[in-house]
Amino acid sequence: MTIVLVLGFLLYSSWPLIQQQGIAFIIGDEWYPFESLYGMLPALVGTVWAVVLALLIALPCGVAAAIFCAELLPAHWRGSMRFSMELMAGVPSVVYGLLGMWVLLPLLESQLELLTGRTLLAAGLLLALMILPTIMVLSEDAIRAVRQSQREAAKNLGIGWDATLWRVLLPQAWPGIRVATLLATGRAMGETVAVMLVVGSIDRIPDPFYNFLQPAQTLTSRIGREMAEASIGSLHWAALLFCGLLLAAIAMGLSLLTQRKGAAA
């Protein structure tokens, strides 16, 4: 109900833009509202980059920590560890933004000798921190759901802990970890305020495109920055709503995927 309403509404409101410029603006690489250029590519690339970076950092760390907690940590430590993770998951994103702005940026600037710390890397690191608890908690659940008998069977067969981990635990927990990853992807993609503070907000595809030490723009930070300024009914306005539509569409795709994979698990 709500969902159809929201989507329909977004589509309806961004229709003037599609009508006037066709659908090709999605892959346009220039965003200049003043010149009626509404290329979505810079923000799309930025969004993808930020999310990929976040996952690259958070996934190995999160899963490793989950394994550590689930398999190696004594039980009473596990409880408090989990508790603090849940606490972390609840920390408002704007607080991460503050952290990014006043701790991460100076750190990046001085350590990497960058012109400015406001880069895709900063956004990626911050997002990684934000999705870490999600990945960790869900992966831990998945690992602990592997039956004890399997572990013992592996032990009895004389398989070492390493091999058990790689051959038995991880393959079995993989569906759960995959769902965790998808959920985390959704959260990272839709995160607004924290990213907006550290990403630099410039509508330009990094040059070369894999250079994540450059400022960029994400879909959410663009909406956040420009939403209040566009006059209603203008093309600019329609273009921003289209950004929202894109976000919602990707998020729904992800969520469908999560549900199917979740069901498979």
Next chain:
Amino acid sequence: MFDRCNVGLWIGFLGAGFLLLGPLYAATTTIKIAGSTTLLPILSEAAKQYRVTHPDLSLTVSGGGSGMGVANIERGTIDIGMASRPLSEREAERLGASIDVIPVARDAVAIAVSKAVYKSGVTQLSLAQIAAIYRGEIRNWRELGGLDAKILVIDKEASRGTRHVFATVVLGSARARAPGATIITGSNNEEQSVISRSDQAIGMISNAWLNDRVRAIAVGEGDMAVLPTIENVALGRYMIKRDLNILVPKGSGDEVKGFVAFLRSEQGQAIVETVGFHSVR
């Protein structure tokens, strides 16, 4: 039977909700002000003083930028818009008949650099040099006589009033692109914070936001270069300047009119000068 019960539940909950909200709903006159962050200190201080003599009024002031001030006054969601630039032609077409544009202060847009840049000897630039920086033709301070350091070029969000004025004078058109820009910032505060935290930044900022770590450079060729001081603006020597306007719908209520009159009164203009701008009187 179930339906009746369900409806009962709904009504019960909604009723409880509105009962809780009821006492909060008591109308007092509110004047909502939003827009340019350059005008924010003036209007904030004025609102604070005005409230002393008009305790029944509630005034809210928020930023967002000139673009937002114009957009919101057009939407009718605020009572007074703040804009640190004149209306664009298209805006004037749409709003000219229904909105009064009232200047309340004058201001210079300073070309500001980080303290380290200033200390290294870059204390004046010509318009052409500034333009070259923003077009991406000059990328290192060394080319301008400073240290060997890349230039952190700060551009502002396209709809910001400060950018409008800067782009008109320096880049030739209010809507000119700045391909040399490194990052985009929004308000004066945000830009001030970026410049003061960097050692190699250049940006455009209202005169009132200059400080020890954010230094204005003189603009012009050779001996003709001038600093964005209030005197230079008043005498017409400094070119990157603008009126700071408020946007008031025609036919506003007496409360709004009263506040506008206060802004332009002697007391109001005294506030303008205390926070660092030039009076329009």
Next chain:
Amino acid sequence: MLLLALPALLIPTMVLCYIFWQAVPVLNWGFLSGTADGVGFGVTEGIFSQLVGSLLLATMACLIAIPFALGTALYYRTFATPGQQRLMNAMFNMLQGIPPIVFGLCGLVVLVNLFAWGVSLLSGAVVLAVVVLPLLVLNTLVTLERIPNEYSEAGSALGLTKGAIILRLWLPRSWLQLLTGLLLAMARALSETAPIMFTATVFSGVVWPDSIFSPVTTLQTHIFYLAQEGNDPLLISIAWGSAAVLVLLVAFFGLLARLLQKLGGN
């Protein structure tokens, strides 16, 4: 592997400690109860009005969302066919996945402009309500699912109507869990910034909103503006202080929810 695990385990704890360490210098009673006497930048030292605004918004959002959540969940349990149930499940999971800023965008267009509610408490609360709705619905569903079928069957065998079953059997049995869900929803509503940034808040100038159509100030946006625009150390320490208060507030609701869960889950 430990090398990978360590940062994940340590950094979050460090982050929390860092926030509080930064916040300690400003945290005192005056900070919590002080209000902004002015409206400009830098004159706001107390965060009382922000605290009030945040709590009001979150409470209202939950109040608005509750009837819808309960109604939907009850419909799901009593009337919906399996096909409808699957559809509803998919829908709510999707709704949960949509970035909050998208709701903010819709709220800005529909509520603030189309309905002309303006930037107000009401607009913000409705937008937040939509954000927390899926969470509430899913929680309510889980709760209702836990009630054994025999319960309802025994009820209908005794000749109770569906309404009576819900009121007499389901609610008394599950109110604790429902409350848990509500608290979690509160925590969530308190931690969202993007959806209310353009629909409900101004930087300053409001202490007590005098109607549901007046804008509010909130902790979330306060931190945001200070982080983005703050340029002197005092403002930043205020931001850290506000952040600590917000984290504590969210943690408080989270903890309370956990406590109730333990009470109810035995």
